[in-house]
Amino acid sequence: MTLDEIRIEDIEAFGYHGVFPHEREVGQRFIADVCVWLDTEAAGRQDDLDLTVNYAQLAQRVRSVLVGEPMQLLEALAQRIAIEMFTFSGIERARITLKKPDVDLGVPGKVSVTIERDRNWAEQILGGNGAEATAPKAAETQASAFSGAGVGAAALAGTGLAAGAPSAVEPVVLDPADQDVQAGEDLAEDGTANVTATSTGLTPAVAHTSDEDFPAGDIEELTTEDRVVLSFGGNLGDVPAHMKTALEALIDNPAINVEEVSPLMLTEPVLAPDQDPQPAYLNCVVLVSTTLALGELLSFTQGLEAEAGRVRDGRWQARPLDIDMIAAGNNRGASSNLLLPHPRAWERGFVLAPWLAIDPDAYLVGAGSVKDLLADLPNGDGINSVWEDWLNEDVKDAPPEIRQRLEHPDEVAPTVPRPLPTPSETTSTFAPRTFDAAPTTASIPMRRPLRELIAQANEAQSRHRRDGQASGRAMDYFERVANEETPAKKGQASEPESDAKAGVAADSEPESDSATEAMEVKDLLDYEDDELVDTKINPGAAARTSTSLRRIVVRPTTTGAIPISEVPGALEEITSANDLLDPMPSATEIGDAVLEAEASSNEAEAGDQDEKTDHADDDSGKDKLQDGEADQEENISADAKPADDVEDAEQK
């Protein structure tokens, strides 16, 4: 039989393969050319994709190996790719060429390795089975003649790993052979049965959804309806604090909406067999929506990992914070640095369990329902404890295992599996979700007002920053504005509104609900933490004063150029507010002080209105300073951003 060729060239990906430590640590580009031989006559005659292999799926699979578990040799990597190729039915022969385009040979030149393998070889490696030989697990799944076999989908199922619970002291260990082939699992489903290649042979896999709706390919950007599922994990230092800091940063990013945070779970470390044991991990899952491009979101979360002190010193090393993108809408695809869904998510109890806890209908695109995936994990979910209210509670309120873990951070993880809370226990307020056609991670309802939750988490955050001084104090004030008639509320009704609040963006919209008040106070506290202190250190920083009956904000501007020293009253406000910081008074005191300042500032404003003059360069008449002294205004830099614009920009 004459075989036909499908060639794919220049599949590029960043990976960590190599013999040398720097290759493992820093990584480099890899380029693969693949040629597979198969009989495409029937496909050509009937013009039917099902009768051939989908080259996009092939390419995705190649890439998933390239970005997957590091191998030492290009030869080994090439063989991994070859194995992947033979999981596609119909492929009889494969040639793989691998290049490291940036390698330093010590002399001018380039390197590549080419291997050619046939199906007989693959069948020997895979225990005498080819992709066709495998049977679908679920009766309804039908293996087509050319099923795109998902090697990783059930890599653990039926292998030695399924047998027995992990030992009491060792981490859960995955066979490296399994790890390698798991890498690209989700990217090439074809809606039929999946098969699994492991060192012990092929096993039937989980039934997968049809991928007709989710063709593997390029990553598509999201709509704001889509959810991104982020997995947080860490096992070094004060992991909950790292996570809270990262959460706060996500919340503070105007392009990101944090919609749900799962309980925190104590999880067994999942490591390669040659790795030393590590402390137990803490994991949670965070659902967000975003207007960022996914690459930007990944960069942002990688920045948060770095801020938490993560050093990239090799795969699966202990780390203070790791943020993986598990899924993003219905994406199934790859870019140069992102594979979606995350190729190992389906097998990770530490991802599935917290995700399920906040979404009982969670569905991992291309793999199946999270609930089923979790239930099918052969060696348990690896969850040892669940801390429901970790954003609100103190460590002393954590379940004993987690408290113990946090109090003894360097202890190697205990690994006795522990049953998960049932979803109904943790997600009772979730409306059940049904999928008419394509399952999706979109439209997950918000379970609770997360902003509030995070504001409360700031309690711990503030403690972290201020060495215990501010703990709970913001909350005092939140409660007070929520429950009491504050001066702010009293004054609100009679707030004088005037365009003549020069240099001042008056908050003219009547906002009376306590949540809004609380957020304003949070803004204030944030500004005390960061901006105000900064401006104290550097009083020459550009700043803008915004005064209303309910808040005073002095913010360094990035766009404006009004030196803070020229904003009447700003330095005084900063100084007096800064005085409040050390020693840190209660938030109530801060609130009172601020409200007093506001009141006197407003009085001054009212008295000054007539005297105010327009800024020379400001046609709108709104860019004015909050002072009647014309000579002071003349000092303002000519390119000062109109205050309203700055306010608008800041509010976006």
Ligand SMILES: Nc1ncnc2c1ncn2[C@@H]1O[C@H](COP(=O)(O)OP(=O)(O)OP(=O)(O)O)[C@@H](O)[C@H]1O
């Ligand atoms: N879905 C994804 N989420 C996060 N990183 C990804 C994803 N797909 C590909 N990557 C790439 O993987 C690289 C390594 O990521 P990272 O260091 O977080 O891996 P890891 O956490 O050690 O291992 P694992 O990926 O098994 O969780 C990153 O540089 C990133 O570009």
Ligand SMILES: Nc1nc2c(c(=O)[nH]1)N=C(CO)CN2
């Ligand atoms: N339990 C657990 N194990 C892991 C984790 C993790 O977050 N939790 N992350 C890893 C690399 O991303 C490796 N192993």
